[in-house]
Amino acid sequence: MYQFENKLKEKIYEMIAVVKLFSLLFCGIIILGEYHVWFQNDPNWFINPAIPAIITCIGALVLAYKAWIFEYNNDKLSEGPEIADFIEVVVFMYFFSLLIMLTGAHESPYKSLFLFISITTTMRFGMNYGLIVAFISSGFLLSVDYMALPANKVNQFFEADLILSGIFILTTWFLGCYANIEKEYKHEMAILANSDELTGVYNHRYFQETLSRELEISEKINFPVALLLIDIDYFKNYNDLYGHQAGDQALEKIGKLLKNVIRNKDIVARYGGEEFAIILPNTTEEQAISIAERVRTTIECTSFEGEENLPKGSLTVSVGVSVFPAKAKTKTELINSSDDALYRAKFFNKNRVEIYTSILEELKKDIQDEHIDTISSIKTLISVINAKDRYTYGHTERVVIYCKMIANKLGLTQKEEKILKYGAYLHDIGKIEISKEILNKKMPLTEEEWNMLKKHPECGVEIIKSVDSLNDVVPLILNHHERYDGNGYPQGLKGEDIPYLTRILTIADSFDAMTSNRPYRDRKSYEEAVEELKRCSAIHFDPYLVKVFVEMIEANKDSEENFRSV
Known part of the structure; x- marks a missing residue:
C-alpha cells in the first residue's frame, strides 16, 4: 500500500509539473511577445524602465523551473503547505500580477494566468488553499478594473473579470471537491486493505x-x-x-x-x-x-x-x-x-x-580486542547457517535457554555457565561447511552424506580455534555428539571422559532435536522425548544429568509446551 501511495503521489506530481511547465511557457510567450513589440516600436527599447522588470521576471521563471525540477527529483510532495510553498505562491502571484500590469493592466489579455496557480495549489494542498488563491487573484483583477475607469462609466472590464473570477472559483471548487472525494475514497479503501x-x-x-x-x-x-x-x-x-x-x-x-x-x-x-x-x-x-x-x-x-x-x-x-x-x-x-x-x-x-x-554481544565482552573481527565473522556465519537451515536458528536459541536453566539447577559457577551458554550458541557453527541440500534433505542420508554431516564438530573447532578466549568452548563444540557408551563421534569418548559441560549440552541439544520438526521426521511429543531421554540414560547420556534435566523439564512443563506452540 505504501508503494501504491508513492506511485500515486508521483503521478499527481507529474500532473502538477505539467501545469507548472505550461504556466512557465505561457509567461515566456508573454515576455517575448512584449519584447518584440518594444523592439519594433521603440529604437531605444533597451533603456525602457520596464526592461529591468522583464529581466527580473525571466530570471525568476528560470529559477522557478530549476526549483521545481529539483523538487520533483527529490520526490517532495508535501502533505500540507510549508513556508517555502507559501513563498512560492506569493512570489508567482506577484510576478503574474506584474506581467498583467505590464501588458495593459485592466486591458491585459493574460489575466487567466492566475488559473495556473489556483489549479496547482488545489491539486497539492486541497480546496481550501486553492479557494484562498482564487479569491485573492479575483480580488486583484477586480480592484485593477475598478481603479482603471471612473465610476460614472460602464466598466465592461469589471463585468468580464467577474465572469473570469467565477471561472477561477468554480474550477478550484470542482477540482477541490473531486480531490476530497478521491481522498476519502482512498482513505476508506486503505482502511479496508490495511x-x-x-x-x-x-x-x-x-x-x-x-x-x-x-x-x-x-x-x-x-x-x-x-x-x-x-x-x-x-x-x-x-x-x-x-x-x-x-x-x-x-x-x-x-x-x-x-x-x-x-x-x-x-x-x-x-x-x-x-x-x-x-x-x-x-x-x-x-x-x-x-x-x-x-x-x-x-x-x-x-x-x-x-x-x-x-x-x-x-x-x-x-x-x-x-x-x-x-x-x-x-x-x-x-x-x-x-x-x-x-x-x-x-x-x-x-x-x-x-x-x-544477544549471546554474541556477551561473547564480545570476554574476547580480546584483536579477535573482535573474528566474532563478527562468526555472527555472519551463523546468519548464513540460519538462512540455509531453518531448524538451526530456533534450535540454537532454545538450547541456550535449556542450558541456562539446567546450569541454575546444578549450581554451576558463573564461569561454567558462561562457557556452557557459549558452547550452546556455537555448537552447530561447523554446519556452514554442509550443503543446504543435505541439511534440508527429507529422505534418509546416504552413507557419504552422513559422513560429511559428522564432520561439522571438527569444522566448528577450526573456525574458532584462533580465538584464545574460546579455548574452553572447544570441547563442547567438538564433543557434543559423543555418547556415554563410547559409540559417538568424532573421538569415541566414553563416560566421564566426555567433559562435564559437554555432557550437559548433549542432553539439551538432543532433547530439543527430538521435540523439533526436522525435514526427515515430525517432532516427538513432550512425553515421548522425556521417555527417550530416560531410555537412553547411560547409553547416550550421563544418567545423573538426565535425571536432573528431566526434573527441570517436569517443573517447567507448562512453559515448555507453550514455548513449543509459539
Whole structure:
C-alpha cells in the first residue's frame, strides 16, 4: 500500500509539473511577445524602465523551473503547505500580477494566468488553499478594473473579470471537491486493505510495509525504532474451553486495548493468530520496556469471560522487545530478535516482558580486542547457517535457554555457565561447511552424506580455534555428539571422559532435536522425548544429568509446551 501511495503521489506530481511547465511557457510567450513589440516600436527599447522588470521576471521563471525540477527529483510532495510553498505562491502571484500590469493592466489579455496557480495549489494542498488563491487573484483583477475607469462609466472590464473570477472559483471548487472525494475514497479503501477485520488493528502486510518505511526513515535521521511482539498466554486452552467464537471476542477486545494503550505515533498490527506487533518509532529501549509493561499490566488487569479456568486464572500476554539499530541491523534481524525475546518470555513462566539479549554481544565482552573481527565473522556465519537451515536458528536459541536453566539447577559457577551458554550458541557453527541440500534433505542420508554431516564438530573447532578466549568452548563444540557408551563421534569418548559441560549440552541439544520438526521426521511429543531421554540414560547420556534435566523439564512443563506452540 505504501508503494501504491508513492506511485500515486508521483503521478499527481507529474500532473502538477505539467501545469507548472505550461504556466512557465505561457509567461515566456508573454515576455517575448512584449519584447518584440518594444523592439519594433521603440529604437531605444533597451533603456525602457520596464526592461529591468522583464529581466527580473525571466530570471525568476528560470529559477522557478530549476526549483521545481529539483523538487520533483527529490520526490517532495508535501502533505500540507510549508513556508517555502507559501513563498512560492506569493512570489508567482506577484510576478503574474506584474506581467498583467505590464501588458495593459485592466486591458491585459493574460489575466487567466492566475488559473495556473489556483489549479496547482488545489491539486497539492486541497480546496481550501486553492479557494484562498482564487479569491485573492479575483480580488486583484477586480480592484485593477475598478481603479482603471471612473465610476460614472460602464466598466465592461469589471463585468468580464467577474465572469473570469467565477471561472477561477468554480474550477478550484470542482477540482477541490473531486480531490476530497478521491481522498476519502482512498482513505476508506486503505482502511479496508490495511486493517485486520476481526481486531480492528492493522494487518500483517501493513505491518511489514510500515516497519520497512520506519527503518528507512530511522537510517536517514538516526533515531531508534523499537518493536514489540506480543503473544496471548494459554490462548489454545482458552479456545479449547470456550470455542473459537469466544477466542475471537477475546482477540477483538485485546486489539481495542492495545490501540488505547499506545501513543499516537505507534502502530499496532495483528502479526498472526494470537500474536500482535507494535512498532514504536523514535523510541529507546527503556521507553519500549515501559510501554511493553503498560501493555502487559493493562491486559492482565482486564477481565475476560471464563479466564478463571485458565492455568493461572487469568488471560495474560508475554512480550518480546528489541530495538533497531542497537540490537538489530536489518528488518529481519529486528523481527527475529523480538521473536527470540518473546520465546524467552513465554518460556520463563509467561505474563512477562523480555528484552532481547544477544549471546554474541556477551561473547564480545570476554574476547580480546584483536579477535573482535573474528566474532563478527562468526555472527555472519551463523546468519548464513540460519538462512540455509531453518531448524538451526530456533534450535540454537532454545538450547541456550535449556542450558541456562539446567546450569541454575546444578549450581554451576558463573564461569561454567558462561562457557556452557557459549558452547550452546556455537555448537552447530561447523554446519556452514554442509550443503543446504543435505541439511534440508527429507529422505534418509546416504552413507557419504552422513559422513560429511559428522564432520561439522571438527569444522566448528577450526573456525574458532584462533580465538584464545574460546579455548574452553572447544570441547563442547567438538564433543557434543559423543555418547556415554563410547559409540559417538568424532573421538569415541566414553563416560566421564566426555567433559562435564559437554555432557550437559548433549542432553539439551538432543532433547530439543527430538521435540523439533526436522525435514526427515515430525517432532516427538513432550512425553515421548522425556521417555527417550530416560531410555537412553547411560547409553547416550550421563544418567545423573538426565535425571536432573528431566526434573527441570517436569517443573517447567507448562512453559515448555507453550514455548513449543509459539
